Amino acid sequence: MADTVASDTNASAKIPVTVLTGYLGAGKTTLLNRILTEPHGQRFAVIVNEFGEIGIDNDLIVDADEEVFEMNNGCVCCTVRGDLIRIIDGLLKRKGKFDAILVETTGLADPAPVAQTFFVDQDVAEKTRLDAVVTVADAKWLKDRLKDAPEAKNQIAFADVIVLNKTDLVSPAELREVEMRIRAINPYAKLHKTTRSNVAISDVLGRNAFDLDRILDLEPAFLEADDHDHDHDHGHDHGHDHHHHDHGHGLKHYHDETMQSVSFTIDGDVVPEKFMPWINQIAQSEGPNLLRWKGILAFKDEPKRFVLQGVHMIVDGDLQRDWKPGEKRQSRLVFIGHDLKTAELEQGFRACAA
Numbered sequence: 001m002a003d004t005v006a007s008d009t010n011a012s013a014k015i016p017v018t019v020l021t022g023y024l025g026a027g028k029t030t031l032l033n034r035i036l037t038e039p040h041g042q043r044f045a046v047i048v049n050e051f052g053e054i055g056i057d058n059d060l061i062v063d064a065d066e067e068v069f070e071m072n073n074g075c076v077c078c079t080v081r082g083d084l085i086r087i088i089d090g091l092l093k094r095k096g097k098f099d100a101i102l103v104e105t106t107g108l109a110d111p112a113p114v115a116q117t118f119f120v121d122q123d124v125a126e127k128t129r130l131d132a133v134v135t136v137a138d139a140k141w142l143k144d145r146l147k148d149a150p151e152a153k154n155q156i157a158f159a160d161v162i163v164l165n166k167t168d169l170v171s172p173a174e175l176r177e178v179e180m181r182i183r184a185i186n187p188y189a190k191l192h193k194t195t196r197s198n199v200a201i202s203d204v205l206g207r208n209a210f211d212l213d214r215i216l217d218l219e220p221a222f223l224e225a226d227d228h229d230h231d232h233d234h235g236h237d238h239g240h241d242h243h244h245h246d247h248g249h250g251l252k253h254y255h256d257e258t259m260q261s262v263s264f265t266i267d268g269d270v271v272p273e274k275f276m277p278w279i280n281q282i283a284q285s286e287g288p289n290l291l292r293w294k295g296i297l298a299f300k301d302e303p304k305r306f307v308l309q310g311v312h313m314i315v316d317g318d319l320q321r322d323w324k325p326g327e328k329r330q331s332r333l334v335f336i337g338h339d340l341k342t343a344e345l346e347q348g349f350r351a352c353a354a
């Protein structure tokens with residue numbers, strides 16, 4: 001994986017995949033129908049979980065027969081959905097008939113294994129790229145679901161784009177409150193407030209969400225949205241203490257009781273021979289706690305930007321476009337997860353600086 005991917009520079013030829021997630025009834029189907037009926041000139045292959053005709057059903061996505069991948073070191077904590085792989089393999093054989101893939105996950109699904117599929121399976125990873133995880137959230141009910149449904153929190157934490165839907169059902173004050181709750185879990189996603197999932201198609205498709213520039217540019221504003229009360233529901237949570245954050249030293253830090261985001265910036269290059277072993281080791285040791293991680297790295301003597309992403313113990317990366325003339329060569333990493341060893345992560349990353 002990570003040590004072989006650097007040669008893979010052909011990212012743009014891959015078929016983009018958008019994973020559409022969100023809790024039951026949030027408005028996923030409404031969004032999907034909008035995407036499929038608006039004129040955009042694109043042809044989509046759609047994978048949804050109720051669709052008998054393609055051959056997965058809710059049970060499979062929710063909890064049944066997942067296939068377990070045994071990693072080289074014997075770890076079995078990374079699982080992927082065999083059925084999803086088979087469906088995508090089948091679709092890819094019909095290549096040319098569609099431009100993009102949309103996967104609508106059931107409202108109960110943890111998006112991690114779905115996203116992992118696009119990194120883990122070699123055939124799938126060679127031919128597709130995860131464009132973005134789009135999470136539809138119900139403005140009226142999300143707050144409650146964050147308390148009682150871990151999937152709902154994972155779906156928010158995982159999102160590159162959040163469609164905060166059903167805004168017609170809440171007051172402006174309630175809307176602000178739910179937005180802050182979302183930001184406490186995921187300060188990085190692009191957020192759109194909608195009724196009937198009426199977001200512009202260009203805001204959900206073709207995002208190249210792993211071009212982190214856009215997301216990180218927005219980060220300071222996101223980090224200001226933290227002067228909110230927490231409902232401290234310690235029910236099933238890990239008993240973390242209150243959120244706090246630290247604006248010093250290029251370290252940003254934001255979390256609710258369980259979920260946390262940290263980002264680090266090195267003002268310059270990193271040495272790939274140091275960075276790659278380090279990040280692989282972090283993937284192994286911290287992977288179970290790492291829900292999602294991303295980075296843009298300036299590798300020493302490398303004219304192209306190295307874009308990294310990970311899901312739990314899986315690391316994936318590509319050399320993408322050139323650093324532009326005048327663009328500041330920086331190396332940035334973002335981790336979203338729980339119980340993050342922030343100081344250790346920062347120290348390890350800084351040790352890779354050129």
Ligand SMILES: Nc1nc2c(ncn2[C@@H]2O[C@H](COP(=O)(O)OP(=O)(O)OP(=O)(O)O)[C@@H](O)[C@H]2O)c(=O)[nH]1
Pocket residue numbers: 022023024025026027028029030031106107136165166167168169194195196197
């Ligand atoms: N009031 C209101 N209702 C909405 C809005 N968007 C969707 N709905 C309704 O909410 C219900 C659920 O919408 P769906 O799009 O089916 O939601 P879903 O996320 O696909 O639901 P599942 O398939 O059950 O997970 C439908 O009755 C929609 O008409 C909205 O913005 N406001």
